[in-house]
Amino acid sequence: MGFAWVLVAGLALAGPAVAQASPEPTSPLDPLETSSPSATYQSFLRQSHRLQQKYLEYAAHKTRAGEVELAAIILRTHRLLELEPLPPAIRDKVASAAITYLVDILNRLPEVPAADIPGAPGRDWGKLPAKWNIPGTDIQIAQVEKGPRAGEYLFTADSLEDLPKDYALIVDQPLLRPAVFDSWHRVQVNFTGPLFPNGLQERLPIEASYLILDTPVWKVMLSVVLVLAAVVIAAWWARLARRAGRGGSRVRQLGWRLSSPLLLIVLYVMAVVFIRAQLHLSGLFSIGESFFSSIVLYGAGAWLVWNLCFFVAEAVIASPRIPDNSYDAHLLRLAARLGGVLAVCAVLLYGANNIGIPALGLVAGLGVGGIAVALASQSTLENLIGGLSIFADRPFRIGDAIRFEGQLAHVEAIGPRSCRIRALDGTLISVPNGDLAKRHIINVSMRHKCLFLHEIGLRYETSPEQLQWLLGEVRGLLSAHPMIEQTPGRLWVAMTGFGDSALTVEIRAHVLTSDFAEFLVIQERLLMDIMRVVHAAGTGFAFPSRTVYLARDTGIDGHGGGHRCHPRGGSTC
Numbered sequence: 386m387g388f389a390w391v392l393v394a395g396l397a398l399a400g401p402a403v404a405q406a407s408p409e410p411t412s413p414l415d416p417l418e419t420s421s422p423s424a425t426y427q428s429f430l431r432q433s434h435r436l437q438q439k440y441l442e443y444a445a446h447k448t449r450a451g452e453v454e455l456a457a458i459i460l461r462t463h464r465l466l467e468l469e470p471l472p473p474a475i476r477d478k479v480a481s482a483a484i485t486y487l488v489d490i491l492n493r494l495p496e497v498p499a500a501d502i503p504g505a506p507g508r509d510w511g512k513l514p515a516k517w518n519i520p521g522t523d524i525q526i527a528q529v530e531k532g533p534r535a536g537e538y539l540f541t542a543d544s545l546e547d548l549p550k551d552y553a554l555i556v557d558q559p560l561l562r563p564a565v566f567d568s569w570h571r572v573q574v575n576f577t578g579p580l581f582p583n584g585l586q587e588r589l590p591i592e593a594s595y596l597i598l599d600t601p602v603w604k605v606m607l608s609v610v611l612v613l614a615a616v617v618i619a620a621w622w623a624r625l626a627r628r629a630g631r632g633g634s635r636v637r638q639l640g641w642r643l644s645s646p647l648l649l650i651v652l653y654v655m656a657v658v659f660i661r662a663q664l665h666l667s668g669l670f671s672i673g674e675s676f677f678s679s680i681v682l683y684g685a686g687a688w689l690v691w692n693l694c695f696f697v698a699e700a701v702i703a704s705p706r707i708p709d710n711s712y713d714a715h716l717l718r719l720a721a722r723l724g725g726v727l728a729v730c731a732v733l734l735y736g737a738n739n740i741g742i743p744a745l746g747l748v749a750g751l752g753v754g755g756i757a758v759a760l761a762s763q764s765t766l767e768n769l770i771g772g773l774s775i776f777a778d779r780p781f782r783i784g785d786a787i788r789f790e791g792q793l794a795h796v797e798a799i800g801p802r803s804c805r806i807r808a809l810d811g812t813l814i815s816v817p818n819g820d821l822a823k824r825h826i827i828n829v830s831m832r833h834k835c836l837f838l839h840e841i842g843l844r845y846e847t848s849p850e851q852l853q854w855l856l857g858e859v860r861g862l863l864s865a866h867p868m869i870e871q872t873p874g875r876l877w878v879a880m881t882g883f884g885d886s887a888l889t890v891e892i893r894a895h896v897l898t899s900d901f902a903e904f905l906v907i908q909e910r911l912l913m914d915i916m917r918v919v920h921a922a923g924t925g926f927a928f929p930s931r932t933v934y935l936a937r938d939t940g941i942d943g944h945g946g947g948h949r950c951h952p953r954g955g956s957t958c
Contacts, residue, residue, distance in 0.1 A: 417464055419537040421504020422517035422526045425465055426497075429540075432462040433488055441565075447579045452662075459484070467539040469532060472741030474679045475672045479545060482667060485570040486548035487524070487540070493558045494521060504538075516541075523547060574599060578663030599668020608664060608674065611656040616681075619649035636703050639696040646689040653681055676740055683736025687729040694725035715783055715799050771818030775799060781828045786901060788827035789816070793901075834870060835904040837894040837911065842887025847924040852880060852888065855922040862914055863894050868907055870895040887927030 417432070418424035436458050443451035463480040471479055499505055503517050516527035517538075524544045529537050556568060566572050574596070575586050586594060586601070593603040623645040630641035657678050660666065666674055698721035702714045781787050785796050789806060794814065798805040804821055806814045843852065860878045863869050869876065877893035892915070896907050919926060 417461060419465065419534075419539060421510075421513055422538050423499070423502035423504035423506075425526050425538045425540070426502055426519075427499070429462070429465050429487070432458065432465070433484075436462065436484075437565075444583070447583065449579050452579060465539060466545060467527075467529065467542045468545075469534075470542040471545075473739045474675045474741070478671050478675055482570070482573065482671075483540075483545045483548050485573045486552040488569050490522070490524070490548070490551055490555055491519075492560050492562055492564050493555050494519070495561060522551065524551070573665075574667045575601065576665045576667075578665065580663050596668075598670035598673065600666050600670035604664045604666060605670060608660050608666060611660060612653070612677075615649070615652035615656045619645065619652055622648050634703065635699045636696070639692060639699055643689070643692045643696050646685045646692065649685045650682060650689065653678070653685070657682075679736060679740050683732055683739070686736070687732040690728040690732055691725045694721045694728060697721070719800075771820075771822035774822050775804070775818060780826050781830070785828055785830040787829060789814075789821075789824065793829065829901060830899070833899050835896045835898060835901065835908075837869075837892070837896050837908055839892050839912070839915075840881070841890050841892065841915070841919070842884055842927040843890060843919070843924050844927045845886075845888060847888055847922075851922045851924050852890075855918060855924070856880065856890070858918045858922070859890075859892060859915055862918065863892075863911070866907075866911070868897050870897055884927075886929045 417428045419428065436455070439451070439455050439458055443455055459481060462484055463477065466480050466483060468476040468480055497520060500507065503510055503513050513528075516525050518525050524547075525541045526538050527541045529535050529539060552570060556570075560567065577585065589603055593601065595602050597605050626641040626645050630638035660674070695718075698717040702717055775781075781796050783796055783799060787794060787796060787806070792808060794806040794808045796804060797807050797813070800818075803815045803817050806816060808814055843855075847855075856878055860876070863876055863878065864871065872895075875893075875895050877891065879891060881889050881891045883889075896904050898904050898907070
């Protein structure tokens, strides 16, 4: 019922004058007839009579049970009013006030003959009119055209909206029928719950009875004090929670942070329940309180679900199976961030719909606005999608060593917008996910062995025998090493060509380790051993050089001489 007992704000509803014009009261469980204007009108008169009797009983002995019974009757009376066009947050309060206005107005109007109302029994009305106005007023009972109550006749929402104005115009007119009170609406304004004794209003200073937005000053002041107390206590607790969470684990910090919106919701609900169950605000101030309470509660709810998503994620990460800086931990945090955004949007949309902002209109507006935002933030969306693709494809994990743009670096974090990579020189590189998803990334940490590949150059003075001995020694050196893979075709030591300045020899092998630091140590020792083999062979490493030959080669004619044959010269070849 959504704070149903707050509806008792309209408890002083029906006057005896209306009851006199109503049929004999029937069982409270009899269905309310709304099949015609006459049926709806007579149903309202019967409900007014029941409310009158129950209110007089409650006023004589104020009890919680009597208050609940009054609330049940008024809830049934609301079914005679068209409330769908009104925001859900204020429907009940508008309906409760509308009934008191309607009773006071009817008490000052000439009695409507029951037989003249369309749909009255004893006459063939044929096709009933779609709407009927109470004579002498703009108060209208009309047939609902669509929705779950289509075909029923109800007091229209437009009529309910105009009732305060109609009441103000007619309240000073004399009563045309006897009534217990001159104005049942004034009774509603001064109505209080069982905790406040009868006659309290008379014992308060006259200034406390003045009306602010149709609510007595003392009710306004007490309501403001209760709401401020709830907000101040929640704010004080939030500061205390921040201090208590410092220095602890993430789960501890989020747990304390989660308690702040939870406490705000609990305290504010307690304040609102007291206000609506005991003070029974009325008029525009009551409607404003409903709007404000909805904004506070749904705002706190959004705050709560945002923190709750992160708390659940960190609680899962805190389990021994998931290291804090692992890939799965970062994936859970990203999921918590996205889930939190969706949950907050859902709570805020529901809250907006509750105060009268259509959710479908908001969603449509967000869709149109989302297109504009998407066009303006293509790079941001690209990075977000790139981050999701990195998480889904898993080309690397947190802590992996990768080759990026020709340099070796370690992955420190994978975020929704970018990845943070630590280079060997200690600098931190932030790479947008969109760019990283398009690049060729070499994951060095994923290899199960490291490639030992080097090409050395020997001097051209090296004889074939020296070269042959050197190649055999290097092969033996690698074959004897316990960390070198001995699979056929994986070990390669051979002369590969004649270079510009050296005889080139390629050495290829796989070191059975995935630890790059260990690989560097093994590679260093192997290179030192290869240097010793080269020196032992009696040769050396070549370096770029140029040889200039001053002697002349003997030509094919066998003449040395020193002169050359010129076709056009004078000498004979």
